[in-house]
Amino acid sequence: MVANRCPEIEVVVVDINEDRIKAWNSDDLPIYEPGLDDVVKVCRGRNLFFSTDTHKHVQEADIVFVSVNTPTKTTGIGAGKAANLTYWEGAARLIAAVSTSSKIVVEKSTVPVKTADAIGKVLRRNCGDPNVQFEILSNPEFLAEGTAIEDLKNPDRVLIGGAETESGQKAIQVLKSVYEHWVPSERIITANLWSAELSKLTANAFLAQRISSVNAISALCEVTGADVQQVAHAIGMDSRIGRRFLNASVGFGGSCFQKDILNLCYVCETLGLQKVADYWHSVVSMNDYQKQRFVERIASSMFNTVYGKKIAVMGFAFKKDTGDTRETAAIDVCHGLIREGANIMIYDPKVPEEQVFKDLSMSKFEWDIPMSPTKADAKLRQNVSMHFDPYMAMDGAHALCIMTEWDEFKTYDYRKVYDSMVKPAYVFDGRNILDHDELRKIGFVVYAIGKPLDPFVKRE
Numbered sequence: 001m002v003a004n005r006c007p008e009i010e011v012v013v014v015d016i017n018e019d020r021i022k023a024w025n026s027d028d029l030p031i032y033e034p035g036l037d038d039v040v041k042v043c044r045g046r047n048l049f050f051s052t053d054t055h056k057h058v059q060e061a062d063i064v065f066v067s068v069n070t071p072t073k074t075t076g077i078g079a080g081k082a083a084n085l086t087y088w089e090g091a092a093r094l095i096a097a098v099s100t101s102s103k104i105v106v107e108k109s110t111v112p113v114k115t116a117d118a119i120g121k122v123l124r125r126n127c128g129d130p131n132v133q134f135e136i137l138s139n140p141e142f143l144a145e146g147t148a149i150e151d152l153k154n155p156d157r158v159l160i161g162g163a164e165t166e167s168g169q170k171a172i173q174v175l176k177s178v179y180e181h182w183v184p185s186e187r188i189i190t191a192n193l194w195s196a197e198l199s200k201l202t203a204n205a206f207l208a209q210r211i212s213s214v215n216a217i218s219a220l221c222e223v224t225g226a227d228v229q230q231v232a233h234a235i236g237m238d239s240r241i242g243r244r245f246l247n248a249s250v251g252f253g254g255s256c257f258q259k260d261i262l263n264l265c266y267v268c269e270t271l272g273l274q275k276v277a278d279y280w281h282s283v284v285s286m287n288d289y290q291k292q293r294f295v296e297r298i299a300s301s302m303f304n305t306v307y308g309k310k311i312a313v314m315g316f317a318f319k320k321d322t323g324d325t326r327e328t329a330a331i332d333v334c335h336g337l338i339r340e341g342a343n344i345m346i347y348d349p350k351v352p353e354e355q356v357f358k359d360l361s362m363s364k365f366e367w368d369i370p371m372s373p374t375k376a377d378a379k380l381r382q383n384v385s386m387h388f389d390p391y392m393a394m395d396g397a398h399a400l401c402i403m404t405e406w407d408e409f410k411t412y413d414y415r416k417v418y419d420s421m422v423k424p425a426y427v428f429d430g431r432n433i434l435d436h437d438e439l440r441k442i443g444f445v446v447y448a449i450g451k452p453l454d455p456f457v458k459r460e
């Protein structure tokens, strides 16, 4: 967006991953995001460039945005919780080593509170030139995948945190003047470094907490006959609560919610705030419970066995309009069904087959380690198949599971699908997007998150 809205600024995206840079320089971009192709087409070669020459471009830059991955640690102290700052420290050491002029270094990655302190030490102790000054700013990113371009064009707010010194405040003004090319100044807010770092973790924790809260209520709805969509509508009309982010689902996914909450919990634990850590950890536990509950509901509805049964998993991405599968609920649900002996047939309009098999073969948190080796699991292919035609995926199935809210799922000919399925034919709608009354009229047994249960599904 900086390249798009500030033609006088030259932006060079550098990455150590050669394949990604190759893809950024091709017609087949490495990620699917509505509107991204157009932005890249307009700017690439004009004032937007992609390169693996990190040394040259970092050395020439006045402002360096660091948006490297900050995955959850998989081994050692804090494994499964703490953020792995190896990539961040590597980037900081590189900046220090190649810098011959002063720079503003911007934290774009989501990092634990106080990271700027550590990064400052790495930068200052490793730069050979005493005339080079580094000013660190925290400028967290709030975009969501699937709507990234719109979010960047028209953000609710831009947050810039900096040191409470003259040079810190000056650096804030420099970055602010970049955003002012397209963001109204009243939406650009400033803070101290620690508030900015902590605001990002807090924003994700609050958003995820809303989903876990409504999902907790969905479980209660199912056993009481209440309807979670009616409850969400009723509470969302209270302007203090608000309507957004109250869609009950099979569970939140994505690369950040779980990672950032675990990171927040770890920071709290290390600072002796165990109760605070426990409070936020329950958001993740509730999410795990929701995914497990979904699998149990499938098994119990299908006479307590899915062994050898064909189950069509519709959607694998963690939300619609993205091909991203990181931490998608579909992974845990597929694992649960595979453990029960089901045969899984997967369809997703944007996720490639090799990604699905990679995801189902990897252990937890491995997905966020770039270039981690894929262990192709031959046994997995006996239970799982990927289909490029949705009707083929559903053909001969005992059940359909809606895992992603892709719009095209609402447009299928479900009479034709029903006729091709084994009876009783089930739909498990993990996103509440289908017309359940219509499906019941056709003859389907329907389970939908947080909705009154079909007598057929209900276990007395």
Ligand SMILES: NC(=O)C1=CN([C@@H]2O[C@H](COP(=O)(O)OP(=O)(O)OC[C@H]3O[C@@H](n4cnc5c(N)ncnc54)[C@H](O)[C@@H]3O)[C@@H](O)[C@H]2O)C=CC1
Binding pocket: 014, 015, 016, 017, 020, 054, 067, 068, 069, 070, 087, 088, 090, 091, 094, 108, 109, 110, 111, 141, 142, 143, 144, 145, 255, 256, 368, 370
């Ligand atoms: N994906 C999203 O929608 C959002 C992500 N974030 C945060 O942004 C950060 C990055 O997230 P993603 O882009 O999703 O991660 P990613 O893993 O897709 O991309 C990170 C890239 O950094 C590269 N990299 C690692 N070390 C490097 C180095 N020393 N020099 C140059 N490149 C290096 C990797 O090769 C990789 O391509 C994370 O901290 C995440 O929490 C924040 C808001 C939204």
Ligand SMILES: O=C(O)[C@H]1O[C@H](OP(=O)(O)OP(=O)(O)OC[C@H]2O[C@@H](n3ccc(=O)[nH]c3=O)[C@H](O)[C@@H]2O)[C@H](O)[C@@H](O)[C@@H]1O
Binding pocket: 110, 141, 142, 143, 144, 145, 146, 204, 207, 211, 244, 245, 246, 247, 248, 249, 250, 251, 252, 253, 254, 255, 256, 257, 318, 319, 320
């Ligand atoms: O730090 C990040 O990476 C980003 O994380 C989220 O963005 P993202 O994960 O891309 O997508 P969301 O729209 O937040 O959806 C996350 C998950 O929650 C689920 N969700 C969302 C909303 C809802 O009401 N119910 C629900 O189950 C989605 O289906 C998806 O699986 C935040 O919304 C962004 O502000 C943040 O910048």
